[in-house]
Amino acid sequence: MFVFTWGPGAGSYDFIEHQSQRLSKFMRVIAIDQRGVLRSEPIKDEESFGIFDLIKDCEAIREQLDIEKWGIIGHSFGGYLAVQYQLHYPERVTQLLLECPMFDFESSARSLLMGAIQEYKRLGQDKMAGEFLVSTKITDTKKIWYKCIEALRNLGDNKDNLYVYGEQKHFFDRLVEESGLPQENWERAVNHQQKLYQEGSVFESLLSKLDSIRCPMLLMKGKYDWVTAEDQLAVFANSQSNRKISMFNYSGHFPRFEEPELYAQIIKDFLIQT
Structure with a gap:
């Protein structure tokens, strides 16, 4: 099973920390840091780069490892990348397992903005809430995505309330601190993101x-996740026989972290059934 992680710009470190031992009991797990991310070589400023380079990278890995077919786990933006890979190489994919996926940047941005607005109101920042409420009417995908990033950035540490349901809101910050990896490695995400956004294909x-x-496709969604918006979930849940949805009632955007045992069991059961 091949793992595409979240982002754009996030590596596979936290997935391996939280799920590798559980999943490796019943399947082979291959996880990568995408080009220019974390333990991957940084992308040079003059280097051209876009979503299709990531797809080609993944196919090159499959060929190098001499794997005829594989299943794919994709989380958040990794779900977008997993679908793109399947669309380009359908004969190579046995299953798609999508954890809180993002199929549409505009939809996810609008949903996250609504979550941020609720958080601003909770913090008593009604003026900010009102300003970003206006932004939800933007129809240009790139513009509303940048507004979403602005809203989340201005929330500071409070943005984690939109991603984690339980008490360990800042688990990822602790993971970064305890990883032993240089801070500069984590900061490689910035250039990766900027180049993807500038190239623009991700906004399709x-x-x-x-x-x-x-x-076969499995969509795993945290009940309190804002990324896989309701309209995206509705399109996926159109009663086609090759699709299944599993809801995690005590999770936000990271069911693999908040309900780890259930996460592994649902994946195991799905693979047995398919």
Whole structure:
């Protein structure tokens, strides 16, 4: 099973920390840091780079490892990348397992903005809430995505309330501190993100392309996740026989962290059934 992680710009470190031992009991796990991310070589400023370079990188890994077919786990933006890979190499994919995936940047941005607005109101910052409420009416995908990033950045540490349901809101910050990896490695995400956004292909919605996928698909969603917005979930849940949805009632954006045993069991059961 091949793992695409979240982001854009996040590596596979936390996935391996939270799930590698559980999942490796019943399947082989291959996890990468995407090009220019974390333990991968940084992307040079003059280097051209976009979503399709990531797809080609993953196919090159499959060929190098001499794997005929594999299943894919994709989290958040990794879900977007997993679908793109399947659309380009459908004969190579046995299953798609999507954890709180993002199929449409505009939809996810609007949903996250609504979550941020609620958080601003909770903090008593009604003026900020009102300003970002206006932003939810933006229809240009890139513009609303940048507004979403602005809203989350201005929340500071409080943004973690939108991603984690339980008490360990800042688990990822602690993981970074305890990783032993240089801070500069974690900061490589910035250039990765900027180049993806500038190239622009990531802003294409994949919702209309889901119906062309014939392999078994599992969507795992935290009940309190804002990224896989309701409209995206509705498009996925169209009663096609190759699709299944598993809801995690005590999770936000990271079911693999908040409900780790259930996460591994659901994946195991799905692989047995398919």
